[in-house]
Amino acid sequence: MELLRIHNNQIDVIEDLAFVNLVSLKSIQVDSNKLKHWNREWFTNTTKLEIMNFQNNKIRTIPRRAFAMLNKISAKDVTLDNNPWKCPCLDRIAYWVYKNNGTIRASSECAGGRIPVCAYPSTFSQTCLEHVDEDVTKKYLKNLKSLDPPLPEYCVLPD
Numbered sequence: 001m002e003l004l005r006i007h008n009n010q011i012d013v014i015e016d017l018a019f020v021n022l023v024s025l026k027s028i029q030v031d032s033n034k035l036k037h038w039n040r041e042w043f044t045n046t047t048k049l050e051i052m053n054f055q056n057n058k059i060r061t062i063p064r065r066a067f068a069m070l071n072k073i074s075a076k077d078v079t080l081d082n083n084p085w086k087c088p089c090l091d092r093i094a095y096w097v098y099k100n101n102g103t104i105r106a107s108s109e110c111a112g113g114r115i116p117v118c119a120y121p122s123t124f125s126q127t128c129l130e131h132v133d134e135d136v137t138k139k140y141l142k143n144l145k146s147l148d149p150p151l152p153e154y155c156v157l158p159d
């Protein structure tokens with residue numbers, strides 16, 4: 001299996017180890033679901049993965065060393081936008097992708113460059129704090145919804 005598409009479902013939880021040992025998997029599309037959490041155990045030993053698409057979910061935090069496992073994979077093309085990221089956490093991912101010679105691809109469906117990519121906590125911090133910060137999520141969603149002209153419905157997360 002080289003391509004796994006489970007996009008556009010109502011998936012809110014993916015079990016630990018869900019995608020382990022998929023030694024041929026090159027591309028996984030998990031976009032447009034309702035995931036809130038990123039789990040670093042998902043991709044253990046899935047070493048050929050090049051494309052991960054997690055855009056349009058509800059991911060707010062990533063766990064410590066979320067991408068540590070990914071030292072064993074070579075993600076070349078990562079799409080993560082349209083999630084209420086905290087900016088320092090997104091920076092961390094961007095740095096990891098850069099170090100691995102990968103590319104973060106902007107979503108095209110949901111109006112590309114107009115989408116806010118992240119929000120800062122009100123107490124400014126450059127550290128990726130791992131607790132969920134409702135304030136950041138609200139700020140992000142407010143910006144997303146105040147775009148003019150508005151984004152298509154499916155691009156805007158429900159509250």
Ligand SMILES: *[C@@H]1O[C@H](CO)[C@@H](O)[C@H](O)[C@H]1NC(C)=O
Pocket residue numbers: 017020021044045
């Ligand atoms: C990953 O691969 C190693 C080496 O083959 C193996 O020992 C380990 O059990 C695998 N991990 C998982 C979660 O299957």
Ligand SMILES: *[C@@H]1O[C@H](CO)[C@@H](O)[C@H](O)[C@H]1NC(C)=O
Pocket residue numbers: 099100101
């Ligand atoms: C990234 O590319 C550079 C230059 O080609 C290379 O030296 C380095 O080993 C690559 N890093 C990874 C993680 O592939």
